[in-house]
Each structure stands twice: as C-alpha cells, then as structure tokens.
Amino acid sequence: ADPKKTSELQRLVSPAHPLSSPGYFRDVQNRLKKFVESGQLGPFSNGYWGSKAYVLPPEANLMAVTHYLEALDLQKEWVKVHTIFGGKNPHPNYMVGGVPCAINIDGNGAAGAPINMERLNFVEARIKEMIEFNNNVYVPDVLAIGTIYKQAGWLYGGGLSALNVADYGTYEKVPYDHSTHQLPGGVILNGDWNKIHAIDPRDPEQVQEFVTHSWYKYGDETKGLHPWDGVTEPNYKPEGPGFKGTRTKIEQLDESAKYSWIKSPRWRGHAVEVGPLSRYILGYAHAMQGNKWCQRVKQQVDSSAAAINSAIPKALGLPKTEFSAKQLLPTTIGRTLARALESQYAAEMMMDDFKQMVQNIKNGDTATANVEKWDPATWPKEAKGVGTVAAPRGMLGHWIKIKDGRIENYQCVVPTTWNGSPRDHKGQIGAFEASLMNTPMVNPEQPLEILRTLHSFDPCLACSTHVMSEDGQEMSRVTVR
Numbered sequence: 001a002d003p004k005k006t007s008e009l010q011r012l013v014s015p016a017h018p019l020s021s022p023g024y025f026r027d028v029q030n031r032l033k034k035f036v037e038s039g040q041l042g043p044f045s046n047g048y049w050g051s052k053a054y055v056l057p058p059e060a061n062l063m064a065v066t067h068y069l070e071a072l073d074l075q076k077e078w079v080k081v082h083t084i085f086g087g088k089n090p091h092p093n094y095m096v097g098g099v100p101c102a103i104n105i106d107g108n109g110a111a112g113a114p115i116n117m118e119r120l121n122f123v124e125a126r127i128k129e130m131i132e133f134n135n136n137v138y139v140p141d142v143l144a145i146g147t148i149y150k151q152a153g154w155l156y157g158g159g160l161s162a163l164n165v166a167d168y169g170t171y172e173k174v175p176y177d178h179s180t181h182q183l184p185g186g187v188i189l190n191g192d193w194n195k196i197h198a199i200d201p202r203d204p205e206q207v208q209e210f211v212t213h214s215w216y217k218y219g220d221e222t223k224g225l226h227p228w229d230g231v232t233e234p235n236y237k238p239e240g241p242g243f244k245g246t247r248t249k250i251e252q253l254d255e256s257a258k259y260s261w262i263k264s265p266r267w268r269g270h271a272v273e274v275g276p277l278s279r280y281i282l283g284y285a286h287a288m289q290g291n292k293w294c295q296r297v298k299q300q301v302d303s304s305a306a307a308i309n310s311a312i313p314k315a316l317g318l319p320k321t322e323f324s325a326k327q328l329l330p331t332t333i334g335r336t337l338a339r340a341l342e343s344q345y346a347a348e349m350m351m352d353d354f355k356q357m358v359q360n361i362k363n364g365d366t367a368t369a370n371v372e373k374w375d376p377a378t379w380p381k382e383a384k385g386v387g388t389v390a391a392p393r394g395m396l397g398h399w400i401k402i403k404d405g406r407i408e409n410y411q412c413v414v415p416t417t418w419n420g421s422p423r424d425h426k427g428q429i430g431a432f433e434a435s436l437m438n439t440p441m442v443n444p445e446q447p448l449e450i451l452r453t454l455h456s457f458d459p460c461l462a463c464s465t466h467v468m469s470e471d472g473q474e475m476s477r478v479t480v481r
Contacts, residue, residue: 001058003029006066009059012315014140019070028066048446055152056145064145067137074133078126084119098369105361115368120358127351134344142340143304146333147312150321157332157453159435163191164270165278166199166418168397170390171349173293182293182349183279183342183390184286187267193285193326199267201386201397204228207413210264213257213422222425224266227399228384230411236472248470260422261464264430265413273431274394274418275457277338281329296348300341301325332435335456376405391415393458416460432457 003025010020035041056064079089085101086092093100103115169185172178178185186196201207208224211217217235218225225231238247240254253259264271272278283297305328309321328334373379383402388395394415401409421430432454441449467475 001025001029001062003062006059006062009144010063013063013144013312014136017136017140019066025062025066028069029062032062032065048448051442051446051448053442053446053448056148060145060148064141067141070137071133074129078130081123081126084114084123087114095369095371096374097371098367101368103361103366103368105366124351124354127347127354130347131344131351134340134347139304139340139344142337143307144312144316146337147308147316147318149333150308150323150328151313151318154333154449155323155327155331156439156449157435157456158330158334159433159437160271160273160431161277161281161335161435162330164189164267164272165281166267166272166274166395167279167282167390168199168201168388168395170279171346180293183283183297183345184291184294185390185395186282186286187270187272188282188285189270191326193281193288196282196285196289201388201399206268207397208266208269209411209413209417210266210424211258212264212425213255214260214263215258216263224264224269224424227386227397227411227413228401228409230399230409232411234466234468234472236466236468247472255423260420261466262417262420262422262430262461263413264421264424264428265418266424266428269426271421271424271428271430271434272418273434274415275335275338276342276392276394277329277335278394279390280338280341284325284329296345297341300345301329304328304337304341332453332456339456339458379405393460394418412463414460414463416457417463419457420459420461420464432459 003022006025007020007022010017082089082092085099086094087100101114105115105117164187166187167183167185169178169181169183171182173180173182185199187199188196199206204226206226208226209230210221210224212221215234215236215238216231217233218231235258236247237258238245238250238253240257240259242254242256243250243252245251266272280297280301283294284301287294287298302325305323305325308328309323312318313320329338379402381404384400385402386397386399388397390396391414395418396415397413399409399411399413400407419431422433423429435453435457436450439449439453441447469475
C-alpha cells in the first residue's frame with residue numbers, strides 16, 4: 001500500500017479525522033511489516049491470503065487496519081467507564097435495583113464513594129471521544145468498505161433479516177416508559193415493514209424454546225416451553241443415519257437428528273433474527289409510522305444509503321447505484337453497518353443520559369439503586385419475574401421463579417441462542433443457517449464469504465459450551481447454602 005494514497009483516501013472518506021498524514025500511515029505500515037516478519041501472527045496466521053474474495057485496494061486495507069489499532073488503544077480508556085460505575089470490566093458489578101457504587105460529589109474518591117466530579121469529568125471526556133471516533137472513523141470506514149463490496153456484488157447474507165426480526169426495545173427517553181424507547185421493540189414477519197407486532201416476554205404463547213434438534217430432553221419434544229416453565233436437561237446423543245465419528249470426535253453431524261447444544265427459541269412459532277440489524281429494521285419501520293423517538297435511526301439509515309449509493313462512489317470514481325434501505329439493510333454489509341450506526345447512536349444517547357444524571361445529582365438525587373425489594377423477607381412465598389434488554393448482540397431475557405426465598409427455576413434466552421438455533425420441530429432454520437443459504441463463494445476450500453457473514457453476527461457461543469465426561473456424566477456440582 002502507498003501511504004500517500006492511503007492518506008488521500010482517508011481525506012476523501014473521513015476528512016475530519018486528524019491522524020491522516022502519509023508519515024502516520026507509513027509508521028503503521030512499518031509496525032505491521034515488523035509484526036508479520038516476526039512470524040508470530042496468532043489468529044492472523046491463516047487468513048486465506050491471496051483469495052480473490054478480498055476486493056479492497058491495498059490503501060483501504062492499510063486505512064482500516066490503522067483505525068482498528070486506534071480503536072484498540074481507545075478501548076482501553078473507554079472500558080474505565082465500566083470500572084467507575086461497576087467496579088471492573090468485563091462483568092461489572094450490579095445489584096438488584098441498580099448499581100452498587102456510591103456518589104460523593106464533594107469528595108475526591110474516598111473509599112465507598114467512587115463517583116465524584118473528577119471521575120464524572122473523566123466519563124464525559126471518554127463519551128466525547130466515543131462520539132468523535134464513531135463520527136470520524138468507525139462509521140465512515142464501514143460506509144467506504146461497504147460501498148466497495150457492494151460494487152463487487154456482496155448483497156447477500158441477509159437470511160432471516162429480510163423476513164423476520166425481533167427485539168424487546170431499549171433506551172427509553174422517559175424512565176420506565178417503554179413507549180419512549182429510542183430503539184423500539186416488536187416483531188416484523190415476512191418482510192412486512194408496515195406491520196409491527198407487539199412482543200410480551202411474559203406471554204407463554206410468544207417466546208418458546210424447542211429442543212427437537214438440540215442435545216436436551218423434553219417430555220414432548222414436538223412442543224416448545226416458555227422460559228418460566230423451561231427445562232434444561234442435557235441429552236448428548238450425536239446420532240442419525242448421516243452422522244460420522246464418535247461421541248468425542250465428530251466428523252459429520254446429521255441435521256435430521258439432534259446436532260446442537262443450542263435450543264431453538266421461537267416467537268409464536270417463527271424463527272427470527274435478533275441484533276443491531278433487527279433493531280435498525282424495527283427502528284426504521286417505527287420511524288416510517290411516525291414514532292418520534294426513533295427518527296434518528298431513519299436519518300442514519302437514509303444518509304448511509306445516500307453515501308453508499310452516490311457520495312462515496314462519486315469520491316472513489318465508482319458507478320452510482322439506487323438501492324433502497326430495504327435492499328441494503330438485510331445483507332452482510334447491512335448487518336455490519338447497523339452495528340456501526342448503533343454504536344454512533346448509543347454514544348449520542350449516552351451523552352444525553354450522562355447530562356441528565358449530572359443534573360439529577362445537582363438537584364440532590366444521589367440514589368444509585370432502588371432497594372425496596374432487596375430484603376427477601378419482603379417477598380411473597382412464590383414469585384416470578386422476567387428481565388429483558390436489547391443487548392449488543394440482540395434481545396436478551398432472563399426468567400426466574402422464586403419459591404420460599406430461593407430460586408426454583410432460572411432460564412436465559414440469549415441473543416446467539418436466537419440466531420444460532422438449530423432447526424425446530426417444523427424444520428425452520430435459525431438466522432445463522434439462513435444467512436448462509438445461496439452464498440456464492442470464490443473458493444469453497446477457503447470459505448471467506450461464510451466467515452464474513454457469520455462474523456457479522458458477532459457470535460458468542462459461551463452459553464452453548466458444556467463440559468462433561470466421555471460417558472456424559474456431570475463433572476462437578478456446587479451447592480449454595
């Protein structure tokens with residue numbers, strides 16, 4: 001790559017980013033060269049180098065990798081926001097009803113009161129950095145790369161997102177008022193953006209999990225279970241006429257039998273896709289219907305479509321196109337773009353919430369949790385509840401039943417369970433499988449296109465990971481008293 005041409009490219013794509021000189025890119029290029037020559041490439045050791053599926057010019061690759069390294073450096077500072085409010089990152093601390101930190105606006109960080117003006121100023125500075133990086137680097141890069149791949153015909157990988165999407169909704173403008181969600185929830189079926197179905201995680205007819213093709217056991221596996229009544233009983237039996245291998249060394253699974261540790265969640269019997277793309281399709285549909293709380297989503301999508309169709313092709317000397325939002329979003333490119341746009345929007349909402357929090361503190365509101373129900377002695381003999389959130393990878397729900405002050409049943413239905421689900425009792429496939437259907441590949445022995453589409457979901461398979469003995473017995477048991 002030519003550092004001078006890389007500098008020129010960045011000034012076309014994101015002119016507001018200050019780090020754009022040829023010398024800057026040359027320094028990064030030298031660092032990368034030294035890294036490659038070390039021979040210690042780690043996860044980059046097998047990147048299908050030389051594949052014709054790589055269509056970016058060398059200068060775009062250098063620009064993107066440079067900004068990737070910048071993001072890694074910034075991330076180290078941004079996660080400190082978690083540590084200020086939650087004590088650590090990852091897995092910050094929470095408590096029922098809020099967060100466990102204390103506020104001492106006049107103090108300087110005394111033990112037990114980590115929130116003070118110095119740290120609030122630090123948080124505000126980090127949010128400003130996030131907004132600037134999203135506006136000047138992340139979103140422009142995705143738009144530029146997406147434009148180049150769109151020109152190469154990469155408008156595939158949409159799968160279920162072209163049909164069925166779902167989310168619980170998040171970021172209410174008015175606390176506890178779900179009608180003010182700035183990323184509203186709901187369900188869209190059969191690609192009909194004009195009709196949005198309401199979603200209720202408490203309704204036993206809506207969210208259900210099936211195990212017909214999962215390594216779990218139900219009494220009647222033709223029926224799904226609502227999470228409040230959910231059962232998680234392992235039944236690891238890799239089998240079927242097409243199965244090859246052993247229990248400990250699988251060579252080929254049989255999709256007509258059980259073939260996954262992931263259950264099959266369904267909304268009213270429909271397989272759906274969840275995640276940033278689903279939220280942006282829903283947000284756009286809500287905005288088209290006049291929802292005032294999510295007009296920012298429509299503005300982002302429309303401006304992105306204009307950039308990909310016209311502005312960036314003109315700057316790069318490429319032909320213009322006229323793809324609509326409904327054509328661009330349900331694709332691998334659209335799924336990647338939606339994550340960038342949501343990051344941009346989330347940083348903006350974070351700044352709004354931060355300013356409101358500071359104003360609340362100035363008004364004397366220093367509470368960080370509602371502990372009215374903290375004492376188990378205040379609970380009824382039997383209770384049940386559900387908590388939902390629009391997590392980064394998609395809609396997340398935790399269902400709980402409590403009896404005599406103890407957890408009787410606890411079930412989670414997480415984003416990758418929705419997207420990575422195997423076939424259900426009707427043979428419906430999940431979002432991962434659907435997104436790969438009819439994907440053209442330059443070289444099936446180097447399935448770069450498959451990996452890119454799967455990576456666009458940002459999969460997390462921790463909830464489908466199990467450790468057991470060779471004969472299927474549990475390895476340990478923990479008793480909590």
